[in-house]
Amino acid sequence: xxxxxxxxxxxxxxxxxxxxxxxxxxxxxxxxxxxxxxxxxxxxxxxxxxxxxxxxxxxxxxxxxxxxxxxxxxxxxxxxxxxxxxxxxxxxxxxxxxxxxxxxxxxxxxxxxxxxxxxxxxxxxxxxxxxxxxxxxxxxxxxxxxxxxxxxxxxxxxxxxxxxxxxxxxxxxxxxxxxxxxxxxxxxxxxxxxxxxxxxxxxxxxxxxxxxxxxxxxxxxxxxxxxxxxxxxxxxxxxxxxxxxxxxxxxxxxxxxxxxxxxxxxxxxxxxxxxxxxxxxxxxxxxxxxxxxxxxxxxxxxxxxxxxxxxxxxxxxxxxxxxxxxxxxxxxxxxxxxxxxxxxxxxxxxxxxxxxxxxxxxxxxxxxxxxxxxxxxxxxxxxxxxxxxxxxxxxxxxxxxxxxxxxxxxxxxxxxxxxxxxxxxxxxxxxxxxxxxxxxxxxxxxxxxxxxxxxxxxxxxxxxxxxxxxxxxxxxxxxxxxxxxxxxxxxxxxxxxxxxxxxxxxxxxxxxxxxxxxxxxxxxxxxxxxxxxxxxxxxxxxxxxxxxxxxxxxxxxxx
Amino acid sequence: xxxxxxxxxxxxxxxxxxxxxxxxxxxxxxxxxxxxxxxxxxxxxxxxxxxxxxxxxxxxxxxxxxxxxxxxxxxxxxxxxxxxxxxxxxxxxxxxxxxxxxxxxxxxxxxxxxxxxxxxxxxxxxxxxxxxxxxxxxxxxxxxxxxxxxxxxxxxxxxxxxxxxxxxxxxxxxxxxxxxxxxxxxxxxxxxxxxxxxxxxxxxxxxxx
Numbered sequence: 001x002x003x004x005x006x007x008x009x010x011x012x013x014x015x016x017x018x019x020x021x022x023x024x025x026x027x028x029x030x031x032x033x034x035x036x037x038x039x040x041x042x043x044x045x046x047x048x049x050x051x052x053x054x055x056x057x058x059x060x061x062x063x064x065x066x067x068x069x070x071x072x073x074x075x076x077x078x079x080x081x082x083x084x085x086x087x088x089x090x091x092x093x094x095x096x097x098x099x100x101x102x103x104x105x106x107x108x109x110x111x112x113x114x115x116x117x118x119x120x121x122x123x124x125x126x127x128x129x130x131x132x133x134x135x136x137x138x139x140x141x142x143x144x145x146x147x148x149x150x151x152x153x154x155x156x157x158x159x160x161x162x163x164x165x166x167x168x169x170x171x172x173x174x175x176x177x178x179x180x181x182x183x184x185x186x187x188x189x190x191x192x193x194x195x196x197x198x199x200x201x202x203x204x205x206x207x208x209x210x211x212x213x214x215x216x217x218x219x220x221x222x223x224x225x226x227x228x229x230x231x232x233x234x235x236x237x238x239x240x241x242x243x244x245x246x247x248x249x250x251x252x253x254x255x256x257x258x259x260x261x262x263x264x265x266x267x268x269x270x271x272x273x274x275x276x277x278x279x280x281x282x283x284x285x286x287x288x289x290x291x292x293x294x295x296x297x298x299x300x301x302x303x304x305x306x307x308x309x310x311x312x313x314x315x316x317x318x319x320x321x322x323x324x325x326x327x328x329x330x331x332x333x334x335x336x337x338x339x340x341x342x343x344x345x346x347x348x349x350x351x352x353x354x355x356x357x358x359x360x361x362x363x364x365x366x367x368x369x370x371x372x373x374x375x376x377x378x379x380x381x382x383x384x385x386x387x388x389x390x391x392x393x394x395x396x397x398x399x400x401x402x403x404x405x406x407x408x409x410x411x412x413x414x415x416x417x418x419x420x421x422x423x424x425x426x427x428x429x430x431x432x433x434x435x436x437x438x439x440x441x442x443x444x445x446x447x448x449x450x451x452x453x454x455x456x457x458x459x460x461x462x463x464x465x466x467x468x469x470x471x472x473x474x475x476x477x478x479x480x481x482x483x484x485x486x487x488x489x490x491x492x493x494x495x496x497x498x499x500x501x502x503x504x505x506x507x508x509x510x511x512x513x514x515x516x517x518x519x520x521x522x523x524x525x526x527x528x529x530x531x532x533x534x535x536x537x538x539x540x541x542x543x544x545x546x547x548x549x550x551x552x553x554x555x556x557x558x559x
Numbered sequence: 560x561x562x563x564x565x566x567x568x569x570x571x572x573x574x575x576x577x578x579x580x581x582x583x584x585x586x587x588x589x590x591x592x593x594x595x596x597x598x599x600x601x602x603x604x605x606x607x608x609x610x611x612x613x614x615x616x617x618x619x620x621x622x623x624x625x626x627x628x629x630x631x632x633x634x635x636x637x638x639x640x641x642x643x644x645x646x647x648x649x650x651x652x653x654x655x656x657x658x659x660x661x662x663x664x665x666x667x668x669x670x671x672x673x674x675x676x677x678x679x680x681x682x683x684x685x686x687x688x689x690x691x692x693x694x695x696x697x698x699x700x701x702x703x704x705x706x707x708x709x710x711x712x713x714x715x716x717x718x719x720x721x722x723x724x725x726x727x728x729x730x731x732x733x734x735x736x737x738x739x740x741x742x743x744x745x746x747x748x749x750x751x752x753x754x755x756x757x758x759x760x761x762x763x764x765x766x767x768x
Binding site for chain 2: 033107112113114115116117118120178181182183185186189190191216217218219220221223224225227228231232235236237238239243244245246247250253254
């Protein structure tokens with residue numbers, strides 16, 4: 001791909017240092033303000049919390065093999081799914097792509113040496129780790145049985161365990177999200193390289209920008225909501241107490257004003273990653289770039305106006321339900337635009353099936369299924385039937401696990417050579433990607449069926465006719481566990497034994513590939529200058545030449 | 560020389576860095592507004608549900624303390640603005656004096672607030688089983704009163720802290736007078752002031768002719 005190599009590409013002599021060997025002590029990592037190192041710190045810590053949350057749900061799935069309670073008691077069961085939800089939402093999914101890949105890639109993709117406020121960036125990691133460790137500690141030590149939603153009056157008056165302490169841990173971690181959001185918005189506005197105009201930004205950058213806006217506007221409301229829970233539970237301030245005129249539904253409004261946009265915090269970055277993967281492995285310009293940008297922003301904006309669809313059965317007025325239902329259908333439009341545009345990007349592309357592409361394909365399929373079942377839940381009459389059943393569980397796991405985790409793993413594989421300078425073992429990675437897809441379907445497709453049949457969520461003891469679906473789901477969870485542990489092993493192996501990657505093993509067009517692998521501390525050897533739109537995989541007016549494949553370097557070099 | 564001392568990674572020049580600091584704090588203030596927005600929304604909902612209870616409850620607030628504090632905080636904002644302008648003009652002594660006065664006025668606010676809290680508590684206005692006012696939903700107002708003024712006081716305490724740190728750094732010449740931090744801290748201080756003016760209207764004024 002000589003045509004996309006610009007004059008700021010590395011000189012022939014390799015740089016003596018890169019960001020990894022520029023200081024190797026633990027202290028140099030803990031005090032780093034380099035966005036690339038902070039991204040790696042985040043990646044290590046979210047992986048740790050992901051496995052804690054995974055172990056918790058593993059025990060839950062084991063328990064659900066039989067309709068009776070036989071592994072854990074009722075209280076422990078409630079604590080396990082609360083632990084799973086709280087950790088997975090706040091300490092894995094919310095920071096997953098933005099704080100790891102976003103931190104690493106955002107400055108590189110716009111040609112900047114770092115994020116706007118590097119010290120604030122480091123502070124955000126400490127806030128995150130502090131809040132997360134504290135929360136996990138109190139949940140393990142004292143337990144929280146409210147679920148991740150902290151609904152009142154259960155959380156304020158009745159729940160046993162350390163609800164207030166867990167809420168304050170999440171509160172602290174929320175500030176880390178805000179700090180990250182401020183940083184990313186300022187970085188995108190102020191540090192774009194010469195020539196990197198707004199409509200030359202890669203879609204991943206647009207996604208991170210949109211998600212930062214959502215983070216900034218929603219997270220403070222969650223912080224206040226949690227503070228109100230703490231005030232009521234610890235200091236006896238009546239805020240949501242119905243006995244004194246308070247309204248628990250107000251809590252739900254405040255909570256979902258954050259937590260529905262939070263769903264878009266989780267999925268928007270995944271959409272950004274998918275756009276990078278599809279274009280690279282289909283050797284295509286993205287179809288409808290402008291539409292892709294506006295649909296990202298559209299999801300971010302409309303996503304703020306749909307929270308009421310969580311309260312169709314909570315005593316909300318029929319008019320409010322009608323409006324929220326309508327808006328929830330509307331938010332599906334920009335999502336559908338993205339799905340169609342990704343598909344159109346593949347059309348007449350020269351598709352190769354490297355592991356990142358397999359993950360991206362999995363993302364597309366699972367996100368589409370999860371999105372379509374979202375329409376079922378957005379419809380008021382259907383939601384009254386499906387509310388609080390496993391149908392809802394399956395729906396949001398399709399989006400968050402099928403969508404976000406697939407894209408996250410796809411992104412990790414795709415940028416692994418850039419981050420570490422090493423290639424991962426391709427066959428193992430493809431095997432893991434396919435295993436994850438199949439394991440995911442085995443786990444969550446049965447949940448749609450049993451949810452539609454009436455299996456309520458969060459129940460430990462259930463009717464025997466649902467057992468077959470629970471057994472399928474638990475077996476699927478086991479397959480999923482294998483698919484998650486595999487990358488940990490072979491990616492770890494590749495750190496020491498992987499083949500050295502070139503600067504641009506995929507022949508990708510992004511700015512981050514135009515520097516060395518791993519990049520130098522200041523990202524680029526000189527200031528990049530951008531002269532064209534992203535995804536320059538072929539001439540604008542003509543499609544890719546179907547007679548002449550341009551295989552990526554990785555394919556050529558594979559033995 | 561001072562320009563070199565101020566410039567940090569990753570900025571190419573001081574002007575850009577100053578603009579970024581301003582951009583960053585405005586963005587942060589937007590999040591602060593949404594943070595308090597959760598409280599304002601709760602207040603609006605409950606006041607529309609229980610208008611009479613809110614009138615009764617608000618009548619019990621100590622308006623003399625509240626008004627004094629409003630004047631103190633508005634004055635502190637004026638002094639803070641003078642400090643910021645003085646820093647831009649390079650008037651070192653005036654900057655330091657004004658910053659110290661700002662911090663002192665902030666502390667005075669907290670002291671007055673402390674006296675007010677003591678009076679509220681002596682009147683039994685902490686929500687609980689022995690709450691003196693009826694109907695029961697007056698406790699909603701007083702719950703919000705304690706939370707709103709408490710969260711505001713925490714913000715003000717943080718503000719006093721950062722103003723004092725800035726004063727120390729400037730007076731020891733650890734950082735130059737023209738640091739972008741003055742504008743950042745000044746804007747934060749004004750936000751804390753604006754929030755208080757809103758709280759004053761919400762908590763002290765209803766129920767009074």
